[in-house]
Amino acid sequence: MANSHAPHPYYPPHVAVQGYAPNTLSVVALVAAFAGVIAAFLVFTLALARRLSPGLKRRRAEQAAFCWFVLCGFLHCFFEGYFVLNHAQIPGSQDLFAQLWKEYALSDSRYVTSDPFMLAIEVLTAIVWGPLSFLVAIYIAAAAATTANTRTRLQRHVLQAAVCVGHVYGVALYYGTCHFAERMRGVSYSRPETLYYWVYYAGLNAPWAVVPALLHYQSVKALTHVDGGAAKKEQ
């Protein structure tokens, strides 16, 4: 491990990063490896789901939703779970996930400083939203089965709605804390270059504002759909 006063590329420049060691892999290699792992995981889980729930095959939108929640589950449980377990060692580590976090942290140094807000939100993401994302994916597959009953479909949307609210709220707080750190404290956690600020920080998180909003709307429609005027008893 390098010593704690080694120079580092993170913002703000004076921030203390313990034991920083520069990445050994190129950005292209890191992104390719990560994309490969994720693609393999998605291909495998989607194939498994289509096999176990053949009804899924005919429903493109549902397959896309399934893949979205599997992606969320993977990132939350494994990638963000890695951060939760190893945050203090990340700056000096060289395994794939550590190098990916060091690269991403160029756009948000809180990931290499054991920031209390990052830890709080990532712990909840890894242990609550990650498993629930996988559960939604399972429910999507189950609800697409030809034998699926109405209750399964409703449960899927109740669960999907909850995860979507969590995602939108979480990403709003993620952007919000950065905004107010800059406005109130003059602290920017991101390097100013377009790649870091706009592509990593703004761009990579934006899907968690957009996709969950769309999926929440889908769930709201499904949950408030009243069938042919039949009175549904209030519980």
Place this chain on the structure above:
Amino acid sequence: MANSHAPHPYYPPHVAVQGYAPNTLSVVALVAAFAGVIAAFLVFTLALARRLSPGLKRRRAEQAAFCWFVLCGFLHCFFEGYFVLNHAQIPGSQDLFAQLWKEYALSDSRYVTSDPFMLAIEVLTAIVWGPLSFLVAIYIAAAAATTANTRTRLQRHVLQAAVCVGHVYGVALYYGTCHFAERMRGVSYSRPETLYYWVYYAGLNAPWAVVPALLHYQSVKALTHVDGGAAKKEQ
């Protein structure tokens, strides 16, 4: 305004609080005034709701839920909205809400330091969860009306479920950020006395972990209730 280096009672002791001026009202007077304002608001809104939606009168649990969301709406829009608009002036101000915030901040100094996390979460609470809490209260009253249709009842529970997820997630992050600030930075935002740590910090926020969990369960039951085996079409 006192100068920015005036001594103050907040934790950690070295934290900078701009322009602190001690409260002019006693704690008993502050709590009595706040409780009085809230009670008056609840009595008025509940009476109005019972008048407009007589069906509410016979439903004690629904009246309690109505009052809960009106309480949330009041606190989010007005009390927390006050913080959002006036956070920088609170330490030196003497109006009722400023004095209440100065008293509460003995258990969490982030409310007198324009903390970026507090600002991010309180802005969202004031402009999203506050109005939505009032909207849930309106839906509860509307759904209790004898003429209410099924769709209104379902919409109420979809909205209630979303607000409840927001509440539970928000309070988890509130406690979580304090926990990790203490664990990673050795920083406690609360004075150590029982009144501040256990009554204000732990106690006053705990209802937002418990009540929304119960109300979310109510909504889940209502939304996944399948009427007499009738098949409900997936949208």
